[in-house]
Amino acid sequence: MQLNIGSTVKYFLFFVLAINITACSNDNKNVLARVNDQAITVDALDAYLKTKGSPVKDEKFRHKAFEHLLERQTLATKVAQERKLDMPVIEMEVSEFKRQLLISRYFEQYLRDSVSDVAVRNYYTSNPDKYQADQIHVAHILIRTNAKTSQNERSALATRAGEAYSKITQGEAFAKVAEIYSEDKVSSTKGGDLGWLNLGAIDPLFSEQAFSMSKGQVSKPFETPFGFHILTVLEDTKTVSTPFEKVKGNIRYQLRGEAKQAEKQRLISESEVKRFGEFKVK
Helix, strand or coil, X not given: CCCCCCCHHHHHHHHHHHHCHHHCCCCHHHEEEEECCEEXXXXXXXXXXXXXXXXXXXXXXXHHHHHHHHHHHHHHHHHHHHCCCCHHHHHHHHHHHHHHHHHHHHHHHHHHHHCCHHHHHHHHHHCHHHHEEEEEEEEEEEEECCCCCCHHHHHXXXXXXXXXXXXXXXXXXXXXXXXXXXXXXXXXXXXXXXXXXXXXXXXHHHXXXXXXXXXXXXXXXXXXXCEEEEEEEEEEEEEEECXXXXXXXXXXXXXXXXXXXXXXXXXXXXXXXXXXXXXXXX
């Protein structure tokens, strides 16, 4: 017979059921079979079918499932009697699995109910500042330096940046000067255009300079760890909101984490815990 359990979790659920098969009922009318003094009950069979996601009332499958359960219970009972296995270890494995299953199933249901789609949307609308960013559209000219650049080389590069700045102040188009002088080969082909940059997403010195300027302004050469820059603002600062669809997953993850932690603390705080032996609180 093929039962198609299909996963470790379902197999372990069956294992737990097989070991605790008599727990469901002491009513003889509810007993379907006995293995030595252990009963297989209607309730146990129903629970077994549910762990498999099978219809409880399907008589054909129910019969096959009962035969399989009876066989497994017989084997499990006899193996336990053989005393060749470390039963305390096995019982602890079952207990630990049960603890994990109880906790995970509880929080799965709790978080599904407490962190709804409405809660996620409400958090987004109630915290607009978290999902907004200031942006500015800039272009730059970059004369590169690095940690190994000597002082003499740095002075020469500063002079080159000064030359580029002078050409701009004398009326030459920023884009044309960028094509000639800038060592940022990606942006230089576009006249130095870097596109829209988010506040805080770039080097602090660069960001501070860019967001202190207005459209059409050109900065004097200034230095960052990347080299000497000359900046111009192509379009003024604007505030852009991140669409809900792009952040709802992150919001849900955050809210679930907060809700789980709060509920975990509530459950622990409302439980009576006593310590003994080496772990007794002194």
